[in-house]
Amino acid sequence: CNQLKSIPGDYWYIADEFAPPCAFYLIGGHDKRVELEFLDFNIDCEEGGELSIIDGWELNNQFFPSPNDLPRNLYDERYCGINRPRRKFIASQNAALINFYVPIKGQGFTLRVKFIKNSLPCNVISITHSGTYTLKNYGIKMNCSFSFIFPSIIKTVAVNVGITSTMNFINIPQRRESLQSFFRKQLTPSLKYNSQKTGRERKKRVRMLQIDVEDEREKEGSG
Template sequence: MESLPGEYWYESAGGSTVCGFYLIGLADQVIEIEFLDFDISCEDGGLLATLDGWETRGQIFPSGTDHPLSMVERYKTYCGKNEPSMTFISSQNVALIQYRIPNKGQGFRIVVRFIEHHQPCNVVSLEARGTYTLKNFGRKQNCSVSFLYPESFSVLALDVGKTGLMSIQNWETGIVAKCAKEGFADYVQFLGGEGLDTSIMYPAIDVCGLDSNPALPPVMIGCKHSVVRMVSSGNFYNSVNFVFQTFADRFQRGAFKHCLLD
């Protein structure tokens, strides 16, 4: 996994191993990959693929329901004369290059750049603890912050499904629970699972409403992967501000626990 800009290259020593080059930037960055050289023949199964997102163990982030592009547009394969376009730009702060290069001496060379993104939606966090504000910027889109650790979450402020695009003033409702079950189109989920795909994660709790000083107990997700996911209809300016810290740092009685690690 790399998080630094610069020039990278790979020259095969032979063999059929499938390798992955995982790239990650800061939350407010996207990744630009420029191909300088490409020499991978299609013989013996040689192949290079680019993914707009990340994949591990067959699970992809962002999931298909949470990404503006189809999987056909996000996942491209290349070999022989079918070379990658000069530049590839991701939709979020993570991207992946997968490759299998059986022929010795063949390979590729790239330049990686990180570009500022003013309205981030889907994010993989580089940090295990900190504070983050997830927003939909008034758009119809599902946005997630994915953590590669068990995490404890404390909501500092919530405005989901309340502040309309033409709203002038709103009264605080407090935090409303089970919004998805009640049929609300806008809500925030706290999810846990063993992989990256948010569509198959276990929902610990979902909330909506307007509360500038909520008293919600910490939500503790003791899974390998923890996610805060915001579902938005596009009718509201949604945002949730929360503190996150590693599960080992904070264990409180009465908080939700799922996928507890031994």
């Protein structure tokens, strides 16, 4: 009953007898945020039923993005009872996780999922297999991260992080890293950079990290 949802729409869950704990992993495009709205809700509290929403994903007992990187205190919210949560939940990035346990047969919930525009994407979780990606801080003091949910080969193209330069980019030596996949029960690959400005900088400077990503499985298959 653990499912990956990447298409907007209405989803529902109705518990069978002896239903186990389940999860919905929600993910949109890199420039999207997850918006959740409950249309119907009935999970018995006295029997230990509960639904929790995590702003991001939990994989292998790790949270992505890190709670320290989230821009607000909205990391884990829990609900039970017969009254549906009234307000909409909007994730900080393109991913959110719903964990739920519905102990009584016939109970459950209906959920509306939307993926809304994120004009300043910073923390991103990716399930795409290849491409070139750029992380920026948009001149704002904040940390950003990029997590890949597949075995990856990462090549750094350009970086401008933590130093002041007259160039738009600072080219660095090509370096490849072979990363293991969450689905192999290893740590989920993740890149993070600190974009905080030094005290000597008076202007807002855009910090960035640009990388090329390849799916390690496709490279092995072509060889």
